[in-house]
Amino acid sequence: NAGVTQTPKFQVLKTGQSMTLQCAQDMNHEYMSWYRQDPGMGLRLIHYSVGAGITDQGEVPNGYNVSRSTTEDFPLRLLSAAPSQTSVYFCASSPKTGRWDTEAFFGQGTRLTVV
């Protein structure tokens, strides 16, 4: 099983550039989400989706865009990269069971550096 696949694993951007972080899952999970991990702050929710065509903002959405055209894919777009967006990004998915005890499955993360 591939699980949750994120690409790329590493990326260096110049300030002002745009890019898309890819996330795909093959478990037919309804819920997908993006987090950023910064030292001492754990993971913070950027955007999430409860199904194809439905997205919503998390705790730190500014500067990021998402869309969910299929169940499998949930790309994260950086519109105009800034040094403050230097971080490690994680995509996660979980099934919609009506309960909140389900395990979230995480990708391997993308280390992004904006110079």
Added chain:
Amino acid sequence: AQTVTQSQPEMSVQEAETVTLSCTYDTSESDYYLFWYKQPPSRQMILVIRQEAYKQQNATENRFSVNFQKAAKSFSLKISDSQLGDAAMYFCVNNAGNMLTFGGGTRLMVKP
């Protein structure tokens, strides 16, 4: 809104000894779940243990157990017989409304 606080940025333990990682949380939800996730140097997030808020009994998974004090909003993780492979960053996580709230993490070092 949910908050999760881990007051120990770093902990160390001797191999084969026991260590307890602390976590406190705050939530306005009546129904929620708590988790501990482990993140080794590979960056992979691995579920260690989960606890349902309405269950009084503390969860146990092999060498890992929790002390869940609902009134105090405390959720500590105890690792018994620590092994070198337990060295990692540990995150306390609250799940309410399928939105995960993470603590800042505790880096656990295991000394041989």
